[in-house]
Amino acid sequence: MITLAEENYLKAILKLSKNSEDSVSTNAIAEELDTKASSVTDMIKKITDKQLVDYVPYRGVSLSKSGLKKAIEIVRKHRLWEVFLVTKLQFKWDEVHDIAEQLEHIKSQKLVDALDAYLGYPQHDPHGEPIPNKDGQFPKSFSKRLSELEKGSSGQVVGVSQDNQSFLQYLNSLNITLGASISVIQKIDFDDSLEITINNKSAHISNDVARNLLIKQK
Amino acid sequence: MITLAEENYLKAILKLSKNSEDSVSTNAIAEELDTKASSVTDMIKKITDKQLVDYVPYRGVSLSKSGLKKAIEIVRKHRLWEVFLVTKLQFKWDEVHDIAEQLEHIKSQKLVDALDAYLGYPQHDPHGEPIPNKDGQFPKSFSKRLSELEKGSSGQVVGVSQDNQSFLQYLNSLNITLGASISVIQKIDFDDSLEITINNKSAHISNDVARNLLIKQK
DNA sequence: TTATAAATTTAGACAAATCTAAAAATTAAA
C-alpha cells in the first residue's frame, strides 16, 4: 500500500524530471515539497525499498517503471478533478489547485474512470496541461512557450506550465485567459522581456511569465 | 487543525449516540472503529483537549457543541458525495460507501456548498439517510421501520438504517430497491419475521432485515 | 591539487496514532 506522503514524493519527482529517465537531486525535492533534505533522504529510502524509484546515494533518484505509472495516475486524477471543479461546479481556474491536491489521493480506479467518462474524456485541464489517459499516455501537444516565439508571430493561449495561485491571478489581471490571442510586438534584449498584445491590447511581460505561457500557433 | 483520525472518532461518537447528549462508552467506540480500547482512551484525551468532546474517565464521552458541528459536517459531506456518485457517475447504491469514506475528509467549505447546489440540494442520500443542510439541520423524516408496521399495512421503501455492503446486496437480491412497494402479509410471532410482498411478489424476511428498512406510508 | 564550499546522508529526537500487557476502577454476582 502506498501512503499519501509517498504519493506526494512520486509526484514531485515526476514534476522535476522533465525527461523521465534523468535523476532528481535531494535538494530539489526538498524545495519542491517544502521540507528538509534529511527528510527527503529518509523517504527516498522507503520508496526505494518499495521499488518505486531507483536511487544511488549522493547521485539522486529517478522513477522506476512502477513509480512512473503511479505518479502519472496521480497527475491524471489531479487534472480530471480540476476539470470537474471548473466545468461542473463553476470554480475559477485559479481556485482549484488546493482542492485537487486533496482529491488526487482518493483511491478508486472505478471512480477515476467514471469521472473521466462523465467529463467527456478531456485532454487538457483548465490550465491547459495535458491529461494522461487510462493507459498513462499523454496527448501530443503542439504548443510552444511564449518566450520561444519570434518577434511578429502570434497564436492562442492554450495553457500554463506553472499553476500557483498568484501566477494565475496575475494572468487574470492582464486578461490573459485560455484562448486569448497573443502577438509578440517586441523582444527586449537585455532582460528577455516582451512587448505583446493580448486580444489587441498591448502589455509588457517578463521572461519569467513568458516562459510559463503555452501558445499554439496556427 | 483537525486530523483524519480525529474526524473518524467524532463520526463514530455521533453514530453511537442516538440522542446527541448521552455519552458513549470506550468499548463501543473501539468496536465501531475496529480498534483497541486503549487506543480509544488515548484519542479521547486528544479530542478532549481540543474541546471537541466532554469526557469523564470511566464514564464515557459525549460530543461538545463544536464536536457535534464537526461530526454533522462530515456526515453531510459523506452523504452528498454518495448522491454524486449514484446520480452523476452511475454507481450502484451498494458501491459508494468506501469511496464516500474517503471523500468525506476533503476540506473545502466552498466545495461542499457547490456540490450541494450542483446536486439540487438533495434531502436524502441513496440509502434514504437524511442529509443535514449547511446549518447542520436534518430534514424531518416521516418514515417508519418496516418492523413497526401492522399486518395488512403497506408503503414504499425510502431508505435503510444500516449500509454495509452485504446487507445492501441482500436487498438487491430480493429486488428491494428505493421506491419499491411493500405490504405486510403476515407477522410471525415466535421470531418476529415477516411475510411481505415486494412489488406484488411475496417474500419472507427476518426481523433483523425489517428493522433496517425505512418505509413511508401514504 | 589541495582547501573550501555545497550537497547529501547519518544519528538521534519528536509527535501522531496505534498496539500489548498490566493496573485500576466499575459493575455484577454469589
Added chain:
DNA sequence: TTTAATTTTTAGATTTGTCTAAATTTATAA
C-alpha cells in the same frame, strides 16, 4: 457485602514522517 468479572486506563513500545545537528561525500576554486 465481599468476590469475581468486566470495563477502562496507564505504562511502555512501535511505525510513520518529520526535524536539527553533525558527519560525510562531492563539487568548486584558488
